[in-house]
Amino acid sequence: MTVMIDGRGTAEKIRSQLKGKTEKLKQQGLEPCLAVVLVGDDPASHVYVRNKKRAAEKIGIKTKDITLPANTTQAELLQLIDELNGDVTVHAILVQMPLPAQLDENAVIERIDPKKDADGLHPENLGHLFMDQPKALPCTPRGIMVLLEEYQIPVAGKNVVIIGRSNLVGRPLAALMINADATVTVAHSKTKDLQRVASQADILVVATGRAEMVDETYIKEGATVIDVGINRLANGKLVGDVKQASAVTKAAYLTPVPGGVGPMTIAMLMQQTLELAEKSNS
Numbered sequence: 001m002t003v004m005i006d007g008r009g010t011a012e013k014i015r016s017q018l019k020g021k022t023e024k025l026k027q028q029g030l031e032p033c034l035a036v037v038l039v040g041d042d043p044a045s046h047v048y049v050r051n052k053k054r055a056a057e058k059i060g061i062k063t064k065d066i067t068l069p070a071n072t073t074q075a076e077l078l079q080l081i082d083e084l085n086g087d088v089t090v091h092a093i094l095v096q097m098p099l100p101a102q103l104d105e106n107a108v109i110e111r112i113d114p115k116k117d118a119d120g121l122h123p124e125n126l127g128h129l130f131m132d133q134p135k136a137l138p139c140t141p142r143g144i145m146v147l148l149e150e151y152q153i154p155v156a157g158k159n160v161v162i163i164g165r166s167n168l169v170g171r172p173l174a175a176l177m178i179n180a181d182a183t184v185t186v187a188h189s190k191t192k193d194l195q196r197v198a199s200q201a202d203i204l205v206v207a208t209g210r211a212e213m214v215d216e217t218y219i220k221e222g223a224t225v226i227d228v229g230i231n232r233l234a235n236g237k238l239v240g241d242v243k244q245a246s247a248v249t250k251a252a253y254l255t256p257v258p259g260g261v262g263p264m265t266i267a268m269l270m271q272q273t274l275e276l277a278e279k280s281n282s
């Protein structure tokens, strides 16, 4: 029988621990503050940002909300980031992705002070991760590692296959897995015989952005399957990149969608905000 990995419950547990940590910081005179920058009208981004602000509020983290129109220029956004970098009351900065097409995401991420990089996506922080000396970490990959730890799923010596090579998930997760002594394969749209590659995995992470693409033919008997996808179907139903009903015939562990990796991304963002605030004080 497949164990469904409860990301929502794990995130809730982490959030309640973070609440205590926030209270302690406040007693020391430090009020942790996360700046949340949202540009444009992408409906999913609005939902995620709202959920992030709610999570912060529940924990006691202050947010500074900046919503900009879809026609914001690169110069305007960079100027805003410069202001947030220089604002001593802001400890962490998050720019919600994706940005409208006229904006250069990499240049925006690079402008954020690495010491205020809530998403852990600045090249300096990715460099520290690749050197196995992590500082701020990308939130979704970090959340996946915490879930594996929580369910005592060993990583060292295991074959890990990650389908997807994005800067947000695939690439940093590969580094985290290598640092945890896994043998890692990163597969992508040009990978030949993907089913054969995927079915070698003890831990299969799917981040393709293609609804229910992966079924039991990609999965080794007894594997752990981590579904990073979030796709809204025409009928409004939310599904992952893994066909869950098919995956349960093979997987020993599986993350659901919703309620798996997504809530962990937000919990890790909160944890990182507190860590950055704490470090700003030392």
Ligand SMILES: Nc1nc2c(c(=O)[nH]1)N[C@@H](CN(C=O)c1ccc(C(=O)N[C@@H](CCC(=O)O)C(=O)O)cc1)CN2
Pocket (backbone or CB within 6 Å): 047, 048, 051, 094, 095, 096, 097, 098, 119, 139, 140, 168, 230, 238, 257, 258, 259, 260, 261, 262, 263, 264, 265, 266
């Ligand atoms: N700056 C960033 N942008 C984006 C990131 C990121 O980590 N940093 N990741 C994704 C979106 N994302 C966070 O921003 C995110 C996506 C989904 C969830 C989540 O909790 N999903 C729920 C379902 C929510 C729904 O009803 O739609 C779930 O899976 O249970 C959290 C965060 C791209 N952009």
